[in-house]
Every structure is written in structure tokens, then in C-alpha cells.
Amino acid sequence: MARSVRKPGRKLGLLTSVVILVGAAGCGGGFSDDKGAAGDSTGEVRMLVNITPNLTKSYWEGLVKPFEDANPGVDVKIEAPTGSGVKDTLPQLLAAGNAPDVVETLMADKVLAPQMLDLTDQAWTKDTPLVEQASLDGKVYTVGVGQQAQSLVFYNKDAFIKAGISAPPKDLDELTAAMGKLKAAGYLPLQTAGDYVTGLQLLQLSDPSIATKYPDWYQQISSKQAKVGETMLPLLERYESWIKNGYVDKNALGLKDVGAQTNFLSGKAGMYIMGSWFVRTADDAKPKFDLGVFAAPTEAGQPSPGPQGVTMAAPYMVLKSTKQRDLSVKLVQWLVTDKTAVQSQLAQDGNFRKGYTDKLSPLGKQVQDILDQAPKQVAQGEGYGANTLPQGFNGEWNKAVQSLYTGKSAKAVATRIDSWMGSKS
Amino acid sequence: MRARLTTLSMVGPALVLFVVMLVVPVCLSLYLSLTDWDGYSANPAFVGLKNYVSLTHSAEAIRAGWVTLLIAAVGTVLLSVFGLGFALLVNGASRLNAFFRIVLFYPHVLSALVVGFLWSAVLGTSGVVNGWLTSKGAEVLPFLSDPKWALASLIAVLVWAGFGVNVVLYLAGLQTVSKDLLEAAHIDGASKRQTFFNVTLPALAPVVTVNLVLSLVTLLKTYDLVVSLTGGGPAGSTQTAAYLILWDSFHNNALGFGSAQSVVLMLITAGLALTVARLRARADRGVQG
The missing domain is CATH 3.40.190.10 (Periplasmic binding protein-like II)
Structure with a gap:
């Protein structure tokens, strides 16, 4: 008959094994502090x-x-x-x-x-x-490898003509007015979606006006001279008014990014704010309408075009x-x-890079022109290099902006994002 | 000595697997939950219970906890009700019943990610249902765009995807119900309803317990369907505890905080599962007594 294995010594042995294994697992990571080995040529x-x-x-x-x-x-x-x-x-x-x-x-x-x-x-x-x-x-x-332009508004030129809009809007008041005309002409003025799209679009739209008003926005935020929510409040209020006026679909959060792209490219919506990577999708889709792109407008009174949000490609x-x-x-x-x-x-x-314009499509060339004409290129959202916000900002911002659709006020959203920023300091 | 070696050779492999696959990860989670590890740094600082204190102050984590509990509670009841209901419907030996059993189990075979994408194509704002509604001139229904609707949709899809397992378990349980007792009830003139509540259901008590505990534990860990169906939205309203753990750990580079959430979720899951099992055991003893 086998004897009972329940002895204190065995318990101790088990515990020791666990400790050794935990230690081994904890120390097993590749947290080397060296600068790597030069290695071979093959x-x-x-x-x-x-x-x-x-x-x-x-x-x-x-x-x-x-x-x-x-x-x-x-x-x-x-x-x-x-x-x-x-x-x-x-x-x-x-x-x-x-x-x-x-x-x-x-x-x-x-x-x-x-x-x-x-x-x-x-x-x-x-x-x-x-x-x-x-x-x-x-x-x-x-x-x-290159750059991704962020602050771009793709638009349906045919819808603009039908709505009586003669030129792309240069400031946010003109943009709002254009939305009214597009709605009256039977179009959804601005296509958006749930997922990451909601918050990203507002960040992309905000880049030129925020960077113009606060040239050292990231530094002001990190030194607590300014707050994200407070500086973004005018844009949040504007977005809130767009939801109330039906300029964006109140049920847009039930769409994924691909659904939003399909809707826009099928000609149902007048505008779609997105980064330059959308050019490839749009070119492949070959929409039946004349598709154009303009730089995201600035606040009224600010020079146009404003700074362009850019991120590093690859x-x-x-x-x-x-x-x-x-x-x-x-x-x-x-x-x-x-x-x-x-x-x-x-x-x-x-993606885009100076000196690599030969193979660009007509829409791609318009984006390259926007990049070339931008007075300055600026970081966006979580940013990079010296211009950064805490990790997780983009996701938190997205959730906060989405809550505008679920009944929260612009002020409440601004307070929420400032409270989150406060918790990260 | 030989007996000891024999015992060790038999228990050893299983013990090593148990320790490596279960004990070590749990201990490691516990250790990491007491640090500020960001996922990259070589020497995470020991912060004591700071992550646990932060957890009690995090409105988002608390909300995700309540959402998870709601999903688990409602989902568990629905899984059991639908599981038992359909098991009773297909509890025969006909070919048609065999076909329906396969159909009912089929959603469980699909990957939760696939199920989520499938249902988002059905319930989304431009999905099949809303496409049909708008073609008839009706308003779009906010299945995934309104917080309450999105949560209800998530629970409904979870139940759809999971109740096949419950059906199978209840079908197995129904085979164990004594035919003599059923026959005796029939002879005594009991109605179908009386037979079900007084004979079938008490006999199924152990299966009910297994179903409840399995469903509860599964639903408390809901993650992949959230990713593919709602993405935690709208506005974070369908974020579950497991979803938030992954979000905080990798999007926010807060693996220490994520580990603290994992430990708390593990304890709550174990506590609830044990409570349900004990309550059911007490109820079973009451029935037998």
C-alpha cells in the first residue's frame, strides 16, 4: 500500500518548487541591458x-x-x-x-x-x-519610411456641387455651413463610425486649429499650463452641435470603420475625415462620384491651411x-x-514621402500637395518624440468623444478627459 | 522507497504540468499585481497594494465589473433556461431531433471572433436587419449604437453562441431520469407540467449545478465576443472586466494594474462559482431530504 503523501516536508518541497519556477519565469525575460552583440555578417x-x-x-x-x-x-x-x-x-x-x-x-x-x-x-x-x-x-x-497625413477631409465633389457649395471650406464655420447644405441636399454630411474612428476623426480635425492656437500644445499640457479638455472644448461643443443637427448619423457608433468607408464611397455621405492611408482604399474602390480631398479647416480667423497632423509611416x-x-x-x-x-x-x-511622387494617383497627388502646402507638421493624440501624451490617451479620448452620442455634454466630456489626464500625472 | 518512487512517477508529470501551467502563472500574476510593471522595464518597482487601491477608485474598472456581473447573471439564467428548454424539445431518438441537436450545437463550434463579426454584420447600423428596416421606411434600431441596446445585443449573442453546450449537458442529464419514476407519475395521472417540476427537474439537479457554474465562469471571462461585436463600445459601455484587463495591460502599458484586476477577477469568479455550487448542493440535499 502506498503511504500518504501528506507530509509537511512535501508541502515545503512543493512551495520551494513554485518559488524556484516563479523566480525562473520572472528572471527568464529578455531584459538585457547591454547594447546587443554586433553579430555575424550572415x-x-x-x-x-x-x-x-x-x-x-x-x-x-x-x-x-x-x-x-x-x-x-x-x-x-x-x-x-x-x-x-x-x-x-x-x-x-x-x-x-x-x-x-x-x-x-x-x-x-x-x-x-x-x-x-x-x-x-x-x-x-x-x-x-x-x-x-x-x-x-x-x-x-x-x-x-514616409509620412501619413492625418488632417484630411475627403469629399464627394458631386454632392458639393448638388448642395451648392462652390469651394471646400477653409474654416470650421464654413465647414458647419457646408454640412447644413449637404443635409438639405439629401446627403449625410459627415460619415463617421464607432470603433477607433469617432475619436480619431475629431483629433484629425482639431490638429490645425489647436496647433495654430497653441503652438506648443504638448509642452503646455505636460507642464499643466493647459488642459486637454479645456483646449478641446470649442471643438467638442461644435461636434455636439453636429450630432444635435443630424450632421452625423446618431447611430454611427454601430458601424465599424469598413462600414463607414463603404457608406462614404457609395456616395451616401458628403465628407469623410481620415488619414492618407484611405487614399489606397478609395483608389481601389473606384467610386462613381468625383472624389476630392482638402486640408482640415482651421478656426475662423486662423490662417488656412493650418498645420497638418502627421505620423510616421512604417x-x-x-x-x-x-x-x-x-x-x-x-x-x-x-x-x-x-x-x-x-x-x-x-x-x-x-503613404507619402518627398521625392516619391511619380507613382501617385490623382487623389494621392492632392494629398502630397496638402502636405507640401502645410506651414508646419505636427504630432497628433498620443504623439511621438518630445510631443507625447500618456499611453492610452487615444483610447480614452475615443470613449469620451463617443459619449457625446450617448447623451453626455461637451463640458462633461472635457471634464472626463481632464480627470483621466490628472490620474496619469 | 519503491512505493514512494512509484507514486512520484505517477503523480509527478501531472504535478509538474499543474504547477507550470496553473500555479506559476497565478503566482506571477499575484507578484506583478504588486508592481508597476509596464510590460517592458527590466526592474518593475514594488508598489505594494497601490494597484488594488487604484482599482477601487477606478470608475471605469468598477463599471466594467458591474457590466460583467450583469452579463454573467442574466446570461447564466438565459443559458440554462434555453439550454433546458431546447433539450426537452429535442430529447427524442428521431432523425429530425438528431439534426436539430447538431444545428443547436453548431454556433458553439464557431470562433467567438467569427460570431462577433457575423452578428455585427447582422445588427450593425448598416447591417442586414437595419438594411431591411430602412428599405421598409422604418427607423434604424440602435442594436450596437446605444449603450443599453448594445449590452442587450451582446448578452443575446453570447447566449446564442453558447447555449448549445447547455443543451448537450441537459440532454445527457435527461437520459439519467428514471423511466420508472416517469411511468409511475404518468400512471398516477400527473400532468406533463407536474411531471416536469416534480420528477424531471429534481433528477436534473446535479446537471443544473454543473451548467450554472460552467456558464457563470465562462461569462465572467467574456472577452473575444466584446472585441469583435462591440469593441467595448459605444463609449466603453460594454467593456467587461476581461476586456479592460487586456486594454489596461497593453494599450495603457499598465501590466501591474492589469494583473491586479486579473487577481480580483479570479477571486470573484472562484467565490461566485463556489457560492453557486454550495447553494445548489444545499438545494439538492433539500430535495433529497
């Missing part, structure tokens, strides 16, 4: 990338193929996120001690920077888009823990400076 470079309908795994593999061909013995292993995206996959890989060498999509902030390789001494980074704006305390961690970083530092840096340099690779990435995801 071998494997693992790159964690964003996978979307445009940026499929096979696209990424095809993109890096010329690099592999030019560097015999080098294998670039494309890794798709195992979580819902790169942002939640990277911490998992770091914690498992299995971090990739290169990561695409994320931009360095104060949380990420300690894990990333400082690329400041790499001369080639200086000619890459937005590199200075994205630098953190003067150090370059993130380099990108940002890359090299992880400090890499064992293939030289190869990883070489790969990233190639991805953001090789003309063919850059052109391919710009075209694939509807």
Missing part, C-alpha cells in the same frame, strides 16, 4: 511586423527578398503578431526572452526607448522622414537585446533608404 534577423489586409506576410517576405539576395547567407524572418497586434506581442516576446531583432509599427516613447538601440550615430537616419520630431531627448530610436526600431546588431541596423537602413523598398512600402499602404 545569419537570421527576426523582424516583428504589423499584418493588415494591405501588409500581408507574403508582402513583407517579398519586400525583404532583394535584401536577402544582396546579402547571401542572411535570412530575414518575418514574424506576425501572436497577440492582437505588435503592441501586445512585443511585451510577451520580451517577457519570454524571445525578443525579435527588429520591430515595425511602434515608435519609441519613454517606456520603449530603454529596450531599443540608439541610432543617433547613424548618419543615414538624418535624411529619413520625421526623424527629428520622433527623437527622444535628442536620441534617434525610430526611423520611418516606423522601425532595432532592439537593444539583438544578437545581430550590425545586420539588423543594415536591414533597417535598407528598408528606409533603398528607393525600391521605400517606393514599394509607400505604395502598399498609401
